[in-house]
Amino acid sequence: MNRSAWTLAVSLLAGLLAIVLGPLAGSVSIDGWAEAARWLSEPRSEWGPDTAIFELRLSRVLLAFLAGGGLACAGAVLQTLLRNGLATPYTLGVASAGSFGAFLVLAFPAAWFASLLGATLTALICALGSLGLVLALARRSQRVDGLLLAGVTLNFLFGAGVMLVRYLADPLRLAAMERWILGSVEALHPSEAWALLPWIGLPVLGLVAMAGDLDQLAFDEELASARGVTVRRVRGLGLLAAGVLTAATVARVGPIGFVGLLVPHAIRAGTGLRHRMLIPACFFAGGSLLVVADLAARSMSVGGRNSELPVGILTALIGGPCFLFLLLRRSNA
Amino acid sequence: MALIGCALRAGYGGCAVLDGVDFRLEPGQLLCLLGPNGAGKSTLARALCGLLPAGVGGAVASVTAATSTQASSVEVDGDRLARLSPRARAQRIGFLPQEIEPSFSFRVSEAVELGARVAAKVSPQAESVTAALQAVDAEHLADRRLDELSGGERRRVLLASVLAQQPKYLVLDEPTAMLDLEHQVQLFEVLRARCDAGMGVVVVTHDLNLAAQWADELVLLHRGRIAAQGTPQRVFVRETLSSVFGSRFQLLETPEGRPVLVPR
Numbered sequence: 001m002n003r004s005a006w007t008l009a010v011s012l013l014a015g016l017l018a019i020v021l022g023p024l025a026g027s028v029s030i031d032g033w034a035e036a037a038r039w040l041s042e043p044r045s046e047w048g049p050d051t052a053i054f055e056l057r058l059s060r061v062l063l064a065f066l067a068g069g070g071l072a073c074a075g076a077v078l079q080t081l082l083r084n085g086l087a088t089p090y091t092l093g094v095a096s097a098g099s100f101g102a103f104l105v106l107a108f109p110a111a112w113f114a115s116l117l118g119a120t121l122t123a124l125i126c127a128l129g130s131l132g133l134v135l136a137l138a139r140r141s142q143r144v145d146g147l148l149l150a151g152v153t154l155n156f157l158f159g160a161g162v163m164l165v166r167y168l169a170d171p172l173r174l175a176a177m178e179r180w181i182l183g184s185v186e187a188l189h190p191s192e193a194w195a196l197l198p199w200i201g202l203p204v205l206g207l208v209a210m211a212g213d214l215d216q217l218a219f220d221e222e223l224a225s226a227r228g229v230t231v232r233r234v235r236g237l238g239l240l241a242a243g244v245l246t247a248a249t250v251a252r253v254g255p256i257g258f259v260g261l262l263v264p265h266a267i268r269a270g271t272g273l274r275h276r277m278l279i280p281a282c283f284f285a286g287g288s289l290l291v292v293a294d295l296a297a298r299s300m301s302v303g304g305r306n307s308e309l310p311v312g313i314l315t316a317l318i319g320g321p322c323f324l325f326l327l328l329r330r331s332n333a
Numbered sequence: 334m335a336l337i338g339c340a341l342r343a344g345y346g347g348c349a350v351l352d353g354v355d356f357r358l359e360p361g362q363l364l365c366l367l368g369p370n371g372a373g374k375s376t377l378a379r380a381l382c383g384l385l386p387a388g389v390g391g392a393v394a395s396v397t398a399a400t401s402t403q404a405s406s407v408e409v410d411g412d413r414l415a416r417l418s419p420r421a422r423a424q425r426i427g428f429l430p431q432e433i434e435p436s437f438s439f440r441v442s443e444a445v446e447l448g449a450r451v452a453a454k455v456s457p458q459a460e461s462v463t464a465a466l467q468a469v470d471a472e473h474l475a476d477r478r479l480d481e482l483s484g485g486e487r488r489r490v491l492l493a494s495v496l497a498q499q500p501k502y503l504v505l506d507e508p509t510a511m512l513d514l515e516h517q518v519q520l521f522e523v524l525r526a527r528c529d530a531g532m533g534v535v536v537v538t539h540d541l542n543l544a545a546q547w548a549d550e551l552v553l554l555h556r557g558r559i560a561a562q563g564t565p566q567r568v569f570v571r572e573t574l575s576s577v578f579g580s581r582f583q584l585l586e587t588p589e590g591r592p593v594l595v596p597r
Contacts, residue, residue, distance in 0.1 A: 111367050126470065219447055220433045227451045227498070228423035271439055272369030 007270030008281045015065070015284035018291040022061035023054055025295055027308070030054060037259050054113045055190070064185040064194035064294045064311070065287035067253045068263075070200040071281055074245035075260025076267070077207055080218045080275070084147055087328060088260040089246035092134050093154030093258070094127050098250035099181070100158040100165070106177050107169035119251040120199065127247035131239055132156050136185030151309030158289020180193070183254040183312015193253075203241035204283055209235055209277035218273050256312045258319020259286050265326065290315075295324075335359050336410045336502045336533055341380050343373075350376045354556040358502060360431055363524055365544035366537045369578060374537045375431065377554065378504050379560045381407055381535065383414045407589035409502065415444040424453040427500030431507045432493055432552075435479060440465070440473045443488050448494035466490070466539065468523050470516070484511035492520065502533040509540055521547040545569055545581035545592050553577060 001009070023031030027303070035133035038047065048056075076089040082092075089095040101123035105114040113122055137150035163279060164182065169177060179186075213234045217222035225231050249256075263286040264278070271277040293315055298308035338356035343351065350373045358381075360365050365375045379385050399551050400551055407414040409425050417425070429447075435444070442462055449461045466472045469489040479487060488511055495503065503524075509517045521543065528549075539542055544551060545565040553561040553568055555577045561568045568574075569592035585593045 040475070080436070083434075085437065124525060218437060219435050219439060219444065222384065222430045223428070223433060225419075226384055226423060226426075226428035226430070228418070228420035230419055234342055234509065266418070270445055274443075 004271040004274060004277045005159065008265060008277050010270075011267065011281040011285040011288070014288040015069075016255035019061060020064055020289035022064075022291045022295060023057040025188055025299075026053070026057055026138030027299055028053060030280060033126045059187035059190045059193055060185055060294065060298075061291050062190055063187040063253065065194065066196050066200045067249045067256065068290025068293075069204070069283035070196075070245040070249045071256065071260040072263035072267075072282040072289075073207060074242040074249075074277075075245055076213070076278055076282045077238050077242045078260075079264055080214050080273075081235050082240075083158075083218075085265065086261070086323070087151075088147060088258075089127075089221075089242065089250075090155075090255070090257045090260065091323075092131070092151040093158060094131050094134070094246050095250050096124040096158035098127035098247040099248070099255045100161045102254075103162050103165050103177065106180055107165045107173060109173075111144050111274065112151035120248050123248065124244060124247035126158075126248070128240070128243040130158070131243050133238075145312045147210055166168050175213035179310070180254045182310035183256040183315070184310045185253050185256075185290070185326040189329055196248060196252050199244060199300075203244045204279065207241050207279045208276065210237065211279060213237065214275040215273060234236060252309075254312055256290070256315055256325065258315050261326070262319060263289060289321055293318075334410050335408075336381060336535075338377070338381055339406045339408070341407070342405050343376050343380050343385050346374075350557050352379065353559070354549065354554070354559055356552065358535055360501065360531050360533045360575065361528050362549050363521075363528045363534050363536070364550045364552060365548040366535060366552050366554065367539075367541060367544055368560075369381070372395045372554040372577075374507050375555055378428070378506050378535065378537050381406060381502050383417075383428050384428065385423050401409070412437055421449050423498065423500070424499045425501045426475060427495040427498040427503045429503075431437060431510070433487075440475075441471070441477050441479055441480045444479055444490060445475075445497050447496045448497035452497065454500040455501055461497050461499070465493040468496055468526075469493045470519060477532045485513060485516055489516065489520070490510055492523075497525075500532070502535070503527070504537075505537045506537045507539070508536060509538055509543060514532075517543055524553070541569075541594050545594070546587075566590070569594070 023036065030050040030053055032054065036050050038051050039054050039058070071089065078087045078089065078092065079085055088313055102119045103271055105119040105122050117125070124152065134150045134154055137153070138147040141149065166174070213224070213229045216229045217231065217234055221231055261267065263282050267278060267281045267285055271281050290311065294311040297311040297314045300309045336358040338354060341351050341354045341356065354377060355378065366377060368374050376385070380555040387455055414422060414503070445462045446458055449465070450460045452461065463472065466475055469492050471486065471493055473483065474486060476489060479490065481488065488508060492505070493510055508520060512520060524536065525547065528534055548565060551565055552559060552564065552577045553570040553573070560577050561573045569584065573595070574582070574584070581597060583595045583597050585595060587593055
């Protein structure tokens, strides 16, 4: 087996372990395997409180896994298509835009767009709109770092938008909004994870299906075109997939940063640039990373409060310095 | 059976670069495309590969037939290029641009494999990668990273990746730039061997002497039109060359009867 197959195998194994072992761990100790067996075999009415805890954890693990996998794949494809190792849903402002959309719905659930579109579609419209804007701005600026600067600008704008919504919103809704904006993968039932599955699964499968074209595009655009890749179509579909992945994730779990930046970098070192390996490996590795991060976050009690740390804070704390490291390494090169 | 360009017109943003060029490349022929900067060599090369109408590479260019009575078109072995699927086109015509900008650090073997994937013939990819690297004397580089190589090594690896594509016709834009003398000659030896095996090869080059030594046929472009065409002996005529390049050169001849140009 070569290096790239090993990387995929290891990340697949990590993903399976995260899903199987994740629900067993937590701040309250339960007999995990027995509860898992009971959860699978017995009807809900005969469950004890520990079985309910197991189900809560399982829901949470599944949601974290899908969200982490989706964000990592979105990061991987954005880095390829925009030919920039620092491009991610967050650095480009796509996630902020999606957050803004979802936040709007959360703040004004009775508004026409909220009842018509719901959080995910509103987030999707904002995310794709901002992706278009960031690309247009980058093209006009003609600078190497135009893309990142445009992303920073949009991050500021949508950050201001989020503050404005918070200011205007009904104070009774602020607690829920606050919780969401910190980024959390809390889920009460596995169906909450299943609801996210098509939004993550379809784009990821689509990306795997066009993996060969993405490889050629990562190498050189003109050469890719000479080798039979319809560059515009592949780029359009890839950006759409990244937008859907980001918006759906952000709408459900709030802004959880840096998974989309770090995972593709780490995985690419192992798989190389074959997207047929890179995309699935990113999915499994991103999923397991967020499950582990959430496990760490919910096991911590911060400042003596008996509440768990939102995972978004943890990933941001770890991811910020890593981003800086990548930025410095790139400018030295 | 030939790669034929008919009344090719192309321009960038309203400014015509190619002004009705007719072109023909037979299988087994090594043809060099010559001309001063801005003569339209690269534009012609791209048009022959069907790359212009898509407007790739940032430049907005298109092949049009605005004022001509005859429509601009490229035909490959009797098929209109525009009617072929992109993949079928890539299997017949291989193209190597002047510059390649990989966005990430590719391994040499990965880069060559990208070309091998396009090949119509089903053969083990590892083998065709090795064979292509061998052909350009770059086998020992297989596990290196492309961005660690010297300019010349990089050009050779890129040539290998297009050779791995196993096209019927090959269009190379400045493949000898940055190559040392030994590798320039080696490159033309490789191309000559491919021509003997039935491939048709177009080489865009600024090196008039290399072209004169190796080419079966030369096409000399000037301001988007063909200034001269034919064997090196026919094209390397003092009047023709000085009308295109100015007169600061001396025209000599090798013992084999090939023309040589010495600047002065």
